Amino acid sequence: MITHNTSTLLLSVFLFLVFCIPNLSWSQEQKIAETHSDSLVEDIKVGLVLSGGGAKGLAHIGALKVIEEAGVRIDYIGGTSMGAIVGALYASGYEAIELDSIFRAVDFNSLIQDELPRNAKTFYEREDSEKYAITLPFDKFKIDLPKGLSKGQNFYNQFSQYTAHVNNINNFDNLPIPFFCMSTNIETGKQVLLDKGYLPEAIAASGALPSVFDPIELNGILMTDGGVTNNYPIKEIKEKGAEIVIGIDVQDSLMSKDQLNSVTNIMLQISNFRTYNAMKNKISETDVYINPSIEDFSVMSFDQADKIIANGEKAALANYDKLKKIASRQKSIPKKNKIVKTLDTIVINSLTILGNKRYTRAYIKGKLKLKTPKTTTYEELNEGINNLSGTGNFDRISHKLVDRKLGKELIINVKESENKMLLRFALHYDDLFKTAALVNITRKSLFFDNDVISADVALGDNIRYNLDYYIDKGFYWSTGIKVRHTSFRKAIDFDFIGKFTEIPELNINTIDVKYTDFNIQAYAETLLKETFSVGLGGEYKHLRIISDTYGEDKDQIPRTIFDDTDYWSTYGYIKLDTYDNKYFPKKGYLFDGKINAYFLSPDFYEFSIVKAKLGYATPLYNNLSMNISLEAGSKIGNTTLNSLDFLIGGFGAKTINNFVPFYGYDFLDITGQSFAKALLSFDYEIFKNNHINGSANFANVGNKLFSTKEWFKDPEYSGYALGYGLDTFAGPIQVKYSYSPELKENKWFFSIGFWF
Numbered sequence: 001m002i003t004h005n006t007s008t009l010l011l012s013v014f015l016f017l018v019f020c021i022p023n024l025s026w027s028q029e030q031k032i033a034e035t036h037s038d039s040l041v042e043d044i045k046v047g048l049v050l051s052g053g054g055a056k057g058l059a060h061i062g063a064l065k066v067i068e069e070a071g072v073r074i075d076y077i078g079g080t081s082m083g084a085i086v087g088a089l090y091a092s093g094y095e096a097i098e099l100d101s102i103f104r105a106v107d108f109n110s111l112i113q114d115e116l117p118r119n120a121k122t123f124y125e126r127e128d129s130e131k132y133a134i135t136l137p138f139d140k141f142k143i144d145l146p147k148g149l150s151k152g153q154n155f156y157n158q159f160s161q162y163t164a165h166v167n168n169i170n171n172f173d174n175l176p177i178p179f180f181c182m183s184t185n186i187e188t189g190k191q192v193l194l195d196k197g198y199l200p201e202a203i204a205a206s207g208a209l210p211s212v213f214d215p216i217e218l219n220g221i222l223m224t225d226g227g228v229t230n231n232y233p234i235k236e237i238k239e240k241g242a243e244i245v246i247g248i249d250v251q252d253s254l255m256s257k258d259q260l261n262s263v264t265n266i267m268l269q270i271s272n273f274r275t276y277n278a279m280k281n282k283i284s285e286t287d288v289y290i291n292p293s294i295e296d297f298s299v300m301s302f303d304q305a306d307k308i309i310a311n312g313e314k315a316a317l318a319n320y321d322k323l324k325k326i327a328s329r330q331k332s333i334p335k336k337n338k339i340v341k342t343l344d345t346i347v348i349n350s351l352t353i354l355g356n357k358r359y360t361r362a363y364i365k366g367k368l369k370l371k372t373p374k375t376t377t378y379e380e381l382n383e384g385i386n387n388l389s390g391t392g393n394f395d396r397i398s399h400k401l402v403d404r405k406l407g408k409e410l411i412i413n414v415k416e417s418e419n420k421m422l423l424r425f426a427l428h429y430d431d432l433f434k435t436a437a438l439v440n441i442t443r444k445s446l447f448f449d450n451d452v453i454s455a456d457v458a459l460g461d462n463i464r465y466n467l468d469y470y471i472d473k474g475f476y477w478s479t480g481i482k483v484r485h486t487s488f489r490k491a492i493d494f495d496f497i498g499k500f501t502e503i504p505e506l507n508i509n510t511i512d513v514k515y516t517d518f519n520i521q522a523y524a525e526t527l528l529k530e531t532f533s534v535g536l537g538g539e540y541k542h543l544r545i546i547s548d549t550y551g552e553d554k555d556q557i558p559r560t561i562f563d564d565t566d567y568w569s570t571y572g573y574i575k576l577d578t579y580d581n582k583y584f585p586k587k588g589y590l591f592d593g594k595i596n597a598y599f600l601s602p603d604f605y606e607f608s609i610v611k612a613k614l615g616y617a618t619p620l621y622n623n624l625s626m627n628i629s630l631e632a633g634s635k636i637g638n639t640t641l642n643s644l645d646f647l648i649g650g651f652g653a654k655t656i657n658n659f660v661p662f663y664g665y666d667f668l669d670i671t672g673q674s675f676a677k678a679l680l681s682f683d684y685e686i687f688k689n690n691h692i693n694g695s696a697n698f699a700n701v702g703n704k705l706f707s708t709k710e711w712f713k714d715p716e717y718s719g720y721a722l723g724y725g726l727d728t729f730a731g732p733i734q735v736k737y738s739y740s741p742e743l744k745e746n747k748w749f750f751s752i753g754f755w756f
Contacts (some may be wrong), residue, residue: 047242052081053250054299062312064096070323084181091179108302133730138423182226349407434461568600590615607637652751664719664740674705
């Protein structure tokens with residue numbers, strides 16, 4: 001018998017089977033159908049082509065912002081020149097907004113010109129860089145032209161740091177987005193596709209703009225800008241697997257006859273013929289062609305980044321609907337891994353140097369300022385690389401950090417310069433030496449691998465010459481010999497001559513004097529840092545001061561000889577110089593202290609001369625900076641010899657012996673055996689490289705200034721100056737209007753070009 005409860009249970013089970021089993025069956029069929037449908041969804045592969053175009057390539061960043069916003073997944077990137085630079089960073093994991101921030105912060109002038117910070121150079125190298133306007137190769141006494149304006153070292157250093165997180169990837173297909181770039185084989189004129197190797201080297205080869213950057217030797221091939229042969233690699237990206245191609249084209253169109261008005265434009269037009277004609281077919285092969293408006297910009301318009309990026313964004317927005325349709329045909333975009341910011345601190349455990357033949361490992365390590373193991377920063381590492389590059393002894397310095405168990409291995413690969421001889425030029429004018437044209441011949445590796453011999457001849461109103469021989473041993477003791485001949489003629493105050501010798505009373509105000517200094521120094525110095533040097537040496541000096549105004553010498557020639565003497569001394573010095581600019585410093589410190597002990601001089605008198613200068617520059621507000629300096633000197637011992645007294649006054653000329661610049665007074669206006677001077681200057685850079693400045697200086701001068709404490713009394717001499725300065729590649733152009741309250745007179749000073 002089946003009870004009531006049993007029948008109720010059976011009925012419930014029956015109803016459950018009737019209603020639920022079909023639903024389960026239908027649900028399973030739906031899932032199977034959905035799975036089958038998913039497998040049929042189209043997932044196209046999209047390639048992105050980025051053309052070259054110098055600064056105009058910044059438009060790529062604006063277009064990438066819109067492409068990201070539309071949801072398009074980029075599967076391959078191919079670029080040339082500036083397109084390779086932007087594309088490589090994007091392929092390595094950066095987002096468009098991050099690229100925007102990076103490129104707005106970059107100083108492209110510094111990158112392109114390979115400007116090295118002043119504190120990355122030794123004192124010897126600074127003197128070279130702050131003396132000559134033009135440098136040309138001169139091997140075998142044949143004038144040649146440099147391969148480019150820049151070696152691209154600053155660019156390489158910066159790009160290496162930005163891509164440090166992928167520096168272990170040698171196959172660019174394994175980057176977050178597969179990537180390749182185009183370069184050109186200079187020997188054959190054929191294109192070279194780069195998709196393996198070290199990413200910064202590949203990008204440097206693709207972007208080696210002819211005449212701007214030196215060619216890059218890579219894999220045994222000498223390469224230049226890829227835009228010469230293939231500025232829009234659409235065929236290559238399709239061969240990689242791209243089914244849909246988005247192209248961003250920032251190339252120049254051909255110029256009209258009216259625009260072909262310069263050598264630069266004509267050469268650019270000729271270079272563009274090939275790429276312009278090739279683009280006619282490439283445009284039709286591009287599925288989404290984005291062509292930003294870049295007619296108003298040049299390849300060097302990096303200062304207009306805002307407008308260029310905005311134009312790229314605008315051009316991409318015009319294709320927004322097409323981009324959205326492409327995104328709808330793709331599966332979801334995989335989320336990018338957040339780039340781990342490169343740590344400021346890195347541990348370099350070992351150093352490998354490749355490619356060096358003439359220059360020793362110790363020399364290179366000294367220039368790198370690197371003793372392993374060392375905890376350092378990218379900034380310090382780049383400074384060391386720049387310092388090595390700044391020697392001019394290497395055409396190329398590539399470097400790579402490789403992860404090891406205990407830290408990183410730094411691999412330096414150098415290409416030593418084959419050029420050993422240089423011809424250099426400069427021009428200068430000041431109110432003491434007048435006009436001068438400087439011609440220099442420099443020979444490197446003459447007797448030793450790391451020696452330099454340099455000969456200067458200054459032709460003009462006053463002929464001068466210098467001969468320097470220097471053996472550079474980095475942070476070890478370096479040695480050198482200097483030979484200097486300096487002369488000038490100057491009309492000076494009659495009373496001034498009375499300090500040197502007894503002269504008759506003459507009814508004249510000034511006397512024309514010829515001042516000649518011949519000097520030989522042998523010295524040794526060591527660098528504790530690039531900015532700090534200690535040295536010891538010996539010096540021979542012949543000083544001759546004569547006048548043709550009156551009198552006659554022993555040969556019955558009408559002249560008066562005030563001094564014609566040999567001086568011998570030993571000396572020591574300490575230098576600290578962290579100024580960012582020699583002529584218009586905005587920040588940094590300066591200390592220059594020297595003591596000369598004269599042991600063999602007229603009548604065998606012994607005396608010493610001690611002098612020191614302390615300077616401090618600091619920014620105050622925006623482009624306004626302040627410079628304070630204190631300077632003092634004293635003669636110790638015999639006081640009857642006056643030829644080497646301190647000569648105070650003037651501005652704009654390179655000082656010798658104990659000459660001290662001083663606004664308000666002319667050269668040699670003030671003289672004494674001791675002095676104390678203070679200077680306060682304010683400089684405002686009204687726009688790039690243009691400076692207006694105001695200065696005030698005060699001094700006390702006397703024969704026993706410090707022993708009598710007279711140096712601490714109210715200033716006996718004062719002067720004020722207003723000036724304008726233009727910082728150019730050939731040196732500063734400066735005009736100073738100065739005034740002295742004591743003389744109640746004003747004076748103009750002019751200085752053009754580097755001081756030498």
